[in-house]
Each structure stands twice: as C-alpha cells, then as structure tokens.
Amino acid sequence: MxxxxxxxxxxxxxxxxxxxxxxxGDVLARSYGxxxxxxxxxxxxxxxxxxxxxxxxxxxxxHPAWRAFDHxxxxxxxxxxxxxxxxxxxxxxxxxxxxxxxxxAILGELADIATAxxxxxxxxxxxxxxxxxxxxxxxLTLAAEMQWDLLPGRSRIRPSxxxxxxxxxxxxxxxxxxDWSDDGQRLWLSTINGTGEGVAASLLTSLATHALRNARRxxxxxxxxxxxxxxxxxxxxxxxxxxxxxxxxxxxxSGILTVVDAGSPRLVLLRxxxxxxxxxxxxxxxxxxxxxxxxxxxxxxxxxxRIFVVSDGVVEATGQHTRYGETALDRFLRRTGPMxxxxxxxxxxxxxxxxxxxxxxxxxxxxxxxxxxxxx
Numbered sequence: 001m002x003x004x005x006x007x008x009x010x011x012x013x014x015x016x017x018x019x020x021x022x023x024x025g026d027v028l029a030r031s032y033g034x035x036x037x038x039x040x041x042x043x044x045x046x047x048x049x050x051x052x053x054x055x056x057x058x059x060x061x062x063h064p065a066w067r068a069f070d071h072x073x074x075x076x077x078x079x080x081x082x083x084x085x086x087x088x089x090x091x092x093x094x095x096x097x098x099x100x101x102x103x104x105a106i107l108g109e110l111a112d113i114a115t116a117x118x119x120x121x122x123x124x125x126x127x128x129x130x131x132x133x134x135x136x137x138x139x140l141t142l143a144a145e146m147q148w149d150l151l152p153g154r155s156r157i158r159p160s161x162x163x164x165x166x167x168x169x170x171x172x173x174x175x176x177x178x179d180w181s182d183d184g185q186r187l188w189l190s191t192i193n194g195t196g197e198g199v200a201a202s203l204l205t206s207l208a209t210h211a212l213r214n215a216r217r218x219x220x221x222x223x224x225x226x227x228x229x230x231x232x233x234x235x236x237x238x239x240x241x242x243x244x245x246x247x248x249x250x251x252x253x254s255g256i257l258t259v260v261d262a263g264s265p266r267l268v269l270l271r272x273x274x275x276x277x278x279x280x281x282x283x284x285x286x287x288x289x290x291x292x293x294x295x296x297x298x299x300x301x302x303x304x305x306r307i308f309v310v311s312d313g314v315v316e317a318t319g320q321h322t323r324y325g326e327t328a329l330d331r332f333l334r335r336t337g338p339m340x341x342x343x344x345x346x347x348x349x350x351x352x353x354x355x356x357x358x359x360x361x362x363x364x365x366x367x368x369x370x371x372x373x374x375x376x
Contacts, residue, residue, distance in 0.1 A: 001112070004031035008113040017124035021052055024095075024117055032106060034097050039085065039117075040065055041093035041135035044148065044170040046346045049093055052134045068094045070343065074111045076100060081107060083114035085121070089157025091342060092118055093135075136171070143174045146202040150209055152180050155342040159375040160252045161187060164342035165367040168313070168349050169359035175201030175243065176311050176365035179209050181216065185252055188216055191367050193244040193265045193311040201363075204241050208233060208286055212247070222249050226260045226286065226294040233287025242287035246280075246309055253374050255301040260294050262286050265365065266315065268330070270306040273337060275330040303373035306344075308333055313364030317352050324355055341368035 008027045015023030025037035040049040040058060049058040049065050058065045068075040068082035069091060075082045080098040084091065095114045100106065121131060140148070147167060155164040165178040175194015180187065190212055194205045211229035220228065226247055233242060246264030250257050259267070259278075263285035267278045278299070284292050301307075310329065317324040332351055336344035345366045352360060 002109050004028075005109050005112045005116070007031065009116050012116055012120040017128040018130045020117060020120055020124065021095075024113060028097060028110075028113070032100070032110075034100065036080075036096070036098040038096045039093060040096060041085075041131065042069065042091065043135055043137050044140070044144075045137070045168075046154075046166060046170075046342075046349070048137050050135055050137060052131070057137065065094050065096065074107050074114075076102060076107060081110055083111050085114055085118045087115065087118040087122055089155045089162060089342075090118075090122070090153045091155060092121060138171050141172045141198070143198050143202040144170070144172055146199070146206060147173050147175075147177055150177060150179075150206055156180065156182075158182065158184075158252075160373060161250065161369060161371055162341050163187075163189070163367065163369040164340075164345045165191075165365065166345045166349050168352065168364045168366075169361075172359070173363050174198060175205045176313065176363035177205045177209060178309075178365055178367050179212065181213075182252070187248075187250040187252060187369075188222075189248045189250070189309075189367065189369065191246045191265050191309040191311070191365055193263075193313075193365070194363060195243050196241065200241075204233070204237075204243055207236060208243055208245065212245075221296070222247050222258050222260050223294040223296050226262050226283075227292065230262070230284075230286045230288075230292050230294070231290075234290050237287055239288055239290070242285040244285045248309075250301070250369075250371070255303070255371055255374065256298055257301055257307075259297045259299075261297070262294065263288075265309050265311040268308040268310065268333060270308065270333055270337065271302065272304075273334060275333050277326075301371040303371065305371045306337070306341075307369040307371070308344075309365075309367040309369075310348075311363065311365045313360060313362040314348070314352060314366060316362065317356055317360055317364065324352065328355075336368075341370055344368045 011023045021039045028034040039052040064075040064077040081100040083095040167173040177192045180189045211232035215225035215228040244263035247260040261280035
C-alpha cells in the first residue's frame with residue numbers, strides 16, 4: 001500500500017469525527033496537489049447526492065457522481081474524480097476531488113482512500129450528527145427518524161449473497177421496517193409491515209425489532225424468535241396492537257431458506273426470468289393473541305435466485321384512481337434481473353413514485369436478496 005494511502009488511514013484514525021473530510025483533504029493536498037475535496041452523501045430517498053458543506057445537490061442520473069455511485073467505480077471527468085464511498089456493500093455516497101491527473105495508479109490510490117473514509121464514517125456515525133444531518137433534503141418526521149436509526153443499513157454484500165432494502169415515503173415513514181444480520185454461516189432477515197400512525201407505529205415496530213434481535217442473539221430458532229416477539233407485543237398491548245412480519249433464515253452453505261410467515265408481506269421469487277409468489281403458511285400476526293405457536297417452512301434456493309419481499313403499501317399504491325397491483329409489480333420485477341439489489345430496490349421505489357406522481361401515502365418496504373451460492 002502506498003505511503004499517501006497509509007498517511008490517509010492514520011489521519012482518519014486521529015482526526016475528530018466531525019472533521020474527517022477535512023483531514024482527508026489535507027492529506028490529498030500534500031500528496032497529490034488536490035485543492036478541492038467534498039463528500040456527497042446519498043439522501044434517504046436515494047434520489048439526491050447532497051454535499052456535506054457547500055455546492056448544489058446532484059440529481060441528474062447521467063452525472064459523473066451518479067455513474068460512480070451506480071457502478072461503484074471511480075469516474076474521472078474534466079480533471080475531477082468522483083470516488084465511491086462504500087463499505088461491505090453499504091453505499092454512502094461519493095467523494096469529489098480535483099484536480100486529478102489522468103493516471104490510473106493515482107486514481108486507484110484515491111479510491112483506496114475513499115474506501116478508508118467510508119469505514120471511518122461508519123465508525124463515527126453513532127457519535128456525531130454532522131453526517132446524518134447533511135444527508136437529508138428535508139426534515140424527517142420523528143417517526144421516520146426512529147425508523148431509520150433502527151435499520152442495520154441499506155445494503156450488504158458477502159461472497160454468497162447481496163441484499164438491499166428501502167423504506168418509502170422516506171422522510172415520513174411510520175411502521176414498515178426491515179432488519180438483517182449474518183455470521184458467515186447464516187443470514188437472518190426480517191421484514192415488518194407496520195400498522196398505525198406516527199410515533200405509535202414506530203414504537204410498535206421498534207419493540208418487535210428489538211424482541212426479534214434479543215431472541216436471535218440468544219440463539220433461538222426462527223419459530224421461537226417469532227414466539228418471543230409475539231409475546232413481547234401481546235404483553236405490552238394485550239392484543240390491541242399487532243403487526244405482520246416475515247422472518248427468514250438462509251443457510252449460506254446449503255441455500256436452504258427457512259421462513260416464518262406471521263401475517264407477512266409478500267415473498268416473490270425471481271428465477272431465470274420468471275416471477276412466482278412463494279406459497280407460505282399464513283400464521284397470526286405478532287402480538288394478536290397470547291402464546292401463539294409458530295411453524296417454520298423450508299425450501300431450497302438455487303444459485304442465481306433473487307427474492308423480493310414487499311409490503312402491501314407497494315401493491316396497494318394508487319395513482320389516478322388505479323391500483324399498482326400484482327401484475328405491474330411482477331412485470332417490473334422481471335426487468336430488475338441485471339441490476340444489483342440496491343439498484344433494483346431504488347428502481348422499484350422510483351417506479352412507484354412515478355406511478356402515484358409523488359410520495360406514497362401508505363408506508364412501503366422493499367427488500368431484495370440475491371443468493372449467489374455457497375462459497376469455499
């Protein structure tokens with residue numbers, strides 16, 4: 001690794017959390033003569049790249065910044081380099097630096113520094129509001145603030161799988177959510193179709209999510225995770241409040257998917273260009289009754305399979321008095337085959353916003369999971 005890259009890493013480790021971009025800029029100036037350094041973060045809606053300090057938002061899809069973000073590779077245009085800010089598949093935005101010579105080696109070093117910055121941004125996120133505040137184009141509602149802070153991220157990549165999720169309407173979402181975790185052998189993924197309005201909906205979803213995490217971290221099986229979350233909600237609300245959830249566990253060695261359907265969102269399989277809805281055993285939503293027993297289902301995935309989980313806010317979205325519906329959804333999902341999961345999710349949400357001519361009225365959650373097969 002080159003000395004400028006090592007120097008940048010050391011600087012990032014030593015710089016105060018709120019000055020990471022400035023610290024990197026100082027290293028770039030000394031090492032490469034770069035005089036302009038700016039971080040552009042993708043907003044909650046996945047539709048704008050917003051500057052941290054100054055400059056205009058980048059919204060045009062053909063802009064070099066979006067090309068770097070979409071293709072996850074550096075883009076050099078007119079002496080300006082746009083570098084992806086990503087870590088483990090989580091795309092945070094792009095770094096703009098200038099002037100940059102047309103030199104492949106230098107561009108590669110700059111890309112390494114941008115990746116180091118991405119890791120450090122993730123490390124300091126809990127201790128400063130500087131970066132969260134700058135990645136919103138409008139104020140989040142309190143419920144939405146709670147929902148976004150609850151998420152594990154928006155995308156994740158490992159050799160055996162890649163996945164992504166998105167909430168809509170991004171700035172006013174209430175109860176829909178998703179969660180995931182993996183340990184190298186298994187991937188756990190839950191999708192919640194929340195109920196209610198405002199903070200009350202977020203509190204319900206938060207309790208369910210933390211109950212599921214508590215059970216998962218205790219080593220309980222999927223059905224017992226559902227039962228524990230069900231009991232937690234019932235104890236708090238006595239059946240007056242409940243929510244639907246789909247719990248999944250993917251064995252990363254065999255591709256066997258275990259599922260618990262608790263009144264769940266829709267589970268759709270895209271295999272070799274064909275879209276099919278997976279038949280699931282309908283079980284009671286979490287928190288509806290006391291001491292509900294849940295049952296697991298299992299089915300094998302094939303290498304190259306893509307799974308979508310969508311809440312009813314997607315299918316029920318209405319524009320010009322017309323419902324989006326299953327047919328339009330299936331047709332659009334087929335078109336996502338060549339896309340990465342985050343791009344597929346972003347495209348579907350964009351299609352929904354275009355269909356309703358604005359933000360959705362009801363909450364919607366979309367999660368996309370690609371199974372790329374067991375790895376040696």
